Amino acid sequence: MFDESPYTIRKSRLDFERDAQKAANQYGRFVSQQRFNRGYENMLRGFDMQRDRLPNSFAARGTMNSGIYQNALGRYAQNRYDVTNDALASQREAERGYDMRDSEIDSRWNMGMLDVEQEKQARIRSLASQLAGLKQYGG
Numbered sequence: 297m298f299d300e301s302p303y304t305i306r307k308s309r310l311d312f313e314r315d316a317q318k319a320a321n322q323y324g325r326f327v328s329q330q331r332f333n334r335g336y337e338n339m340l341r342g343f344d345m346q347r348d349r350l351p352n353s354f355a356a357r358g359t360m361n362s363g364i365y366q367n368a369l370g371r372y373a374q375n376r377y378d379v380t381n382d383a384l385a386s387q388r389e390a391e392r393g394y395d396m397r398d399s400e401i402d403s404r405w406n407m408g409m410l411d412v413e414q415e416k417q418a419r420i421r422s423l424a425s426q427l428a429g430l431k432q433y434g435g
Contacts, residue, residue, distance in 0.1 A: 298423060303416045307409060314405040318398065325394040332387045339383065343376045 350372060354365040 298420060300416070303412050306412050310405055310408040310412070314401055317401045321394055321397045321401065325391070328387075328390050328394070332383075332390070336380075336383055336387075339379065343372075343379075347372060347376075 350368060351360065351365075354360045354362075354368065359365055
């Protein structure tokens with residue numbers, strides 16, 4: 297009789313390891329998203345405060361209707377656009393890293409399961425060959 301238990305145990309171990317690694321990766325992704333959201337919101341609040349203060353400094357100098365003020369508004373808008381886009385791109389890159397980690401975990405699990413199945417099939421072929429040899433001698 298063929299004993300499958302060693303192969304079943306190894307498959308269960310592979311399942312457990314994959315599940316634990318995926319859970320850790322998902323938690324890392326969650327923490328990363330939370331950290332990003334807090335930082336992004338703080339950054340936007342800072343930009344809003346900066347925008348709200350901008351007219352005051354130009355009004356005090358009497359240059360509110362000048363090209364200087366319009367130029368400062370344009371620099372503010374461009375800076376906000378650049379910084380927020382950089383932050384979003386950085387977060388997307390972090391997300392890709394977590395996606396890649398998930399793919400690596402799945403790939404290792406698939407290879408491990410394939411190894412176990414190949415070893416099992418090799419053992420079955422070996423036992424079948426031994427049985428065939430015994431039949432030859434046993435009649």
